[in-house]
Amino acid sequence: MDLIMSENCKLLLNYLKLNKTSTEELIELYYLEKLDEQVHQESSAFGILNVKCYYSQEREKLCIQVLSASNVIPLDSNGLSDPFVIVELCPKHVFNRYEPKQTKVVKKTLHPLFEEHFEFVVSVGNCRHRGACVLFTVMDHDIILTNDFAGEAYFSLNSVPGLSSDAGGFDKIKQTSLILSQPQASSGNDLFSILEGRGNCDKTAQELTKKRIQLIEKVQSQS
Numbered sequence: 001m002d003l004i005m006s007e008n009c010k011l012l013l014n015y016l017k018l019n020k021t022s023t024e025e026l027i028e029l030y031y032l033e034k035l036d037e038q039v040h041q042e043s044s045a046f047g048i049l050n051v052k053c054y055y056s057q058e059r060e061k062l063c064i065q066v067l068s069a070s071n072v073i074p075l076d077s078n079g080l081s082d083p084f085v086i087v088e089l090c091p092k093h094v095f096n097r098y099e100p101k102q103t104k105v106v107k108k109t110l111h112p113l114f115e116e117h118f119e120f121v122v123s124v125g126n127c128r129h130r131g132a133c134v135l136f137t138v139m140d141h142d143i144i145l146t147n148d149f150a151g152e153a154y155f156s157l158n159s160v161p162g163l164s165s166d167a168g169g170f171d172k173i174k175q176t177s178l179i180l181s182q183p184q185a186s187s188g189n190d191l192f193s194i195l196e197g198r199g200n201c202d203k204t205a206q207e208l209t210k211k212r213i214q215l216i217e218k219v220q221s222q223s
Contacts, residue, residue: 038178049151051136064119066118068115078108084103086137092207093204127158134154
């Protein structure tokens with residue numbers, strides 16, 4: 001009983017501490033949490049995305065290559081999908097000048113080959129910022145209705161090749177295979193819930209939570 005009370009007290013103290021934390025710090029912790037979930041992701045039920053990333057100190061650019069995906073979930077009536085990938089730098093308060101980029105649409109396949117690369121002019125400091133990451137979102141293109149959500153993956157920028165020494169370009173970089181996942185509804189006592197509670201009076205918190213809630217609702221409507 002004492003042990004249970006002790007754990008409950010720890011959870012309460014941590015919750016109170018988080019409530020006193022700034023929104024930007026909470027968002028950074030949120031992305032650190034997502035990166036940790038990515039590392040420990042085991043199920044590949046939503047497919048795998050293959051990418052390469054490195055930083056060019058000479059050009060002060062983050063270079064990202066979206067190679068391919070496998071076993072993307074079927075979202076069209078023909079049992080296939082028309083996948084494309086959105087590439088986004090997060091958190092927004094660190095990368096507020098950068099708009100998301102996206103690949104071409106690959107028609108009628110669950111194993112799309114993209115082989116496209118993107119560049120973002122960012123600093124080493126940006127990449128080393130707490131929670132800095134690339135959010136890859138795989139979507140199914142729909143001509144008539146809204147695009148469907150297939151899965152997402154997070155890639156940490158804190159240790160991306162090239163930050164400390166010359167990475168040598170894409171040819172020298174190993175491919176990273178990221179397991180795709182789909183967002184789950186909040187448990188009610190986590191970082192996201194605290195951010196959601198600030199949504200009415202904090203524009204930064206509202207921007208993140210509104211987008212995630214809409215995404216969760218979209219995933220639920222696709223089921």
